[in-house]
Amino acid sequence: MIKVNALGDACPIPVVKTKNAIKELKGPGLVETLVDNEIAVQNLTKMADQKGYTVKSEKISEGQYRVLMEIGKEEAAGDEAAEPDSAVMDSVMTDAAVRNGTVVVISSDKMGRGDDELGRALMKGFIFALSQQDQLPSTILFYNGGARMTTRDSVVLQDLLSMEEEGVEILTCGTCLNHYGLTDSLAVGQVTNMYTIVEKMTLAGHIVKP
Amino acid sequence: MEDKIVFCTGGGCTAKLGPGVLSRVLEKLPKGPPDENLLVGYDSKDDAAVYRISEDTAIVQTLDFFPPMVDDPFTFGQIAAANALSDIFAMGGEVLTALNIVCFPESMDLNVLGEIMRGGAQKVMEAGGILAGGHSIADAGVKYGLSVTGRVDPARIYRNNQPRPGDQLILTKKLGVGIVCAANRVGEASAEAMDEAINSMTALNKTAARISSNYPVHACTDVTGFGFLGHLHEMMDGRLSCLIRSGDIPVIREAVSYAEEFLLTGAGQKNRNHVQSCVRFEGISFAMEEILFDPQTSGGLLMAVPSGEGHEAEKLLKDLRHAGLPAAIVGEVCPARDAEIYVS
Numbered sequence: 001m002i003k004v005n006a007l008g009d010a011c012p013i014p015v016v017k018t019k020n021a022i023k024e025l026k027g028p029g030l031v032e033t034l035v036d037n038e039i040a041v042q043n044l045t046k047m048a049d050q051k052g053y054t055v056k057s058e059k060i061s062e063g064q065y066r067v068l069m070e071i072g073k074e075e076a077a078g079d080e081a082a083e084p085d086s087a088v089m090d091s092v093m094t095d096a097a098v099r100n101g102t103v104v105v106i107s108s109d110k111m112g113r114g115d116d117e118l119g120r121a122l123m124k125g126f127i128f129a130l131s132q133q134d135q136l137p138s139t140i141l142f143y144n145g146g147a148r149m150t151t152r153d154s155v156v157l158q159d160l161l162s163m164e165e166e167g168v169e170i171l172t173c174g175t176c177l178n179h180y181g182l183t184d185s186l187a188v189g190q191v192t193n194m195y196t197i198v199e200k201m202t203l204a205g206h207i208v209k210p
Numbered sequence: 211m212e213d214k215i216v217f218c219t220g221g222g223c224t225a226k227l228g229p230g231v232l233s234r235v236l237e238k239l240p241k242g243p244p245d246e247n248l249l250v251g252y253d254s255k256d257d258a259a260v261y262r263i264s265e266d267t268a269i270v271q272t273l274d275f276f277p278p279m280v281d282d283p284f285t286f287g288q289i290a291a292a293n294a295l296s297d298i299f300a301m302g303g304e305v306l307t308a309l310n311i312v313c314f315p316e317s318m319d320l321n322v323l324g325e326i327m328r329g330g331a332q333k334v335m336e337a338g339g340i341l342a343g344g345h346s347i348a349d350a351g352v353k354y355g356l357s358v359t360g361r362v363d364p365a366r367i368y369r370n371n372q373p374r375p376g377d378q379l380i381l382t383k384k385l386g387v388g389i390v391c392a393a394n395r396v397g398e399a400s401a402e403a404m405d406e407a408i409n410s411m412t413a414l415n416k417t418a419a420r421i422s423s424n425y426p427v428h429a430c431t432d433v434t435g436f437g438f439l440g441h442l443h444e445m446m447d448g449r450l451s452c453l454i455r456s457g458d459i460p461v462i463r464e465a466v467s468y469a470e471e472f473l474l475t476g477a478g479q480k481n482r483n484h485v486q487s488c489v490r491f492e493g494i495s496f497a498m499e500e501i502l503f504d505p506q507t508s509g510g511l512l513m514a515v516p517s518g519e520g521h522e523a524e525k526l527l528k529d530l531r532h533a534g535l536p537a538a539i540v541g542e543v544c545p546a547r548d549a550e551i552y553v554s
Contacts, residue, residue, distance in 0.1 A: 042479050050496050
């Protein structure tokens with residue numbers, strides 16, 4: 001665990017110090033930050049929520065608060081390869097609209113950030129609802145945590161197989177499968193690489209990312 | 211001469227007391243007998259006080275001062291003055307006189323103070339006013355601002371809370387200066403972003419006010435410490451709602467990426483705590499939410515202007531843009547709904 005003393009520091013310094021400590025971790029782990037006001041606690045909590053870190057805070061004494069963040073394996077990996085900014089993505093996509101079909105991008109086996117169990121249930125529902133659409137996507141890309149979705153034990157395997165049968169191209173990042181030790185478990189679609197992922201996304205008429 | 215102000219912890223309008231704390235204190239002040247010549251006072255939460263002295267003349271009074279948010283003393287003086295003068299423009303008034311308000315450490319180089327006051331004096335002149343005096347005290351930290359007196363026709367006061375359903379909401383400066391200054395404080399802001407923020411903060415709202423005086427402005431305020439949503443909340447006055455199109459809001463581009471890096475102020479979080487229960491976000495990114503709560507130092511005017519058959523709001527916007535202002539129509543006022551502010 002790394003301890004950060006941000007007592008007497010005005011925002012955004014406690015956040016900057018904490019971010020540096022998280023970088024120092026170079027992977028999963030705990031960071032504890034001491035701050036002297038409630039607003040700094042809220043700003044730290046806001047960051048943790050956005051990043052998907054588990055966060056707890058308590059008031060130790062008058063003018064002393066402890067904020068404890070737990071950086072999980074996946075979030076640590078996510079920080080390394082920052083996801084493309086969705087706003088930029090949107091503007092790129094509008095220009096290319098209708099040039100190509102819809103590409104669905106699944107970067108995690110959970111939908112949204114918050115409760116993991118809820119996130120998994122939502123993703124299951126998303127894939128099912130997707131398979132029920134009149135207009136199916138042309139391609140579904142799976143990477144990082146999303147790579148778990150196309151393997152043998154996936155809860156959405158049947159939905160994906162049925163979409164593949166309808167002609168939907170299903171591609172999973174090979175590096176990611178390898179990383180999670182799932183290379184031999186791929187049960188639907190093909191393995192792909194970063195060049196293809198970039199190409200599919202740039203040429204997409206529309207990108208859908210739950 | 212040392213040309214940097216040594217301390218810079220979180221100045222500008224981020225230094226304002228939180229809106230929640232403030233209203234609790236103000237509610238308990240003794241009021242005294244009402245005076246019908248006090249046209250705008252404490253009760254209205256408006257930008258400045260207005261007192262009628264004759265049938266066609268009222269005096270507008272305001273004061274504003276804060277710690278530095280930039281290193282350069284001359285620039286700080288300009289920003290602090292532009293911010294204080296802005297309240298007169300937000301009431302539809304013209305500037306008459308200004309007095310310096312100064313807190314300065316005795317141990318510090320007096321040339322720094324000279325530069326701060328030179329920046330302020332320049333802005334007072336630009337605003338069309340006279341610098342008529344001031345008051346200074348020795349203090350641990352630097353603070354500077356102005357007490358400003360202006361004049362307004364009582365029939366043409368811009369209230370901050372009298373918009374009507376159907377009015378278009380016009381914003382005359384970009385948002386995000388608080389976040390850019392916060393990023394700058396920790397060495398993360400680009401020179402271009404900081405230049406843009408400084409140019410925005412030193413710009414007087416005089417031009418925007420002059421142009422808008424040709425139009426039927428129903429409500430006007432300047433966006434400062436309580437952020438865009440905080441000032442918009444005051445404008446809706448618990449009677450109305452509004453629909454804001456976040457995509458149309460002018461924003462300093464880099465502020466988005468700094469917000470994504472959580473380079474946020476404490477004052478922005480206080481604004482969020484104060485006003486978020488009145489706001490419904492629909493598909494807004496975290497960064498954009500933060501920009502809408504971001505405290506602005508010397509921010510732009512936010513105006514409610516009708517847009518009937520005369521297309522007044524559209525014409526006003528055209529004039530503002532023609533004058534080089536980054537103004538935009540950012541939303542519309544509507545009758546009260548479930549929530550007060552909808553941002554899509």
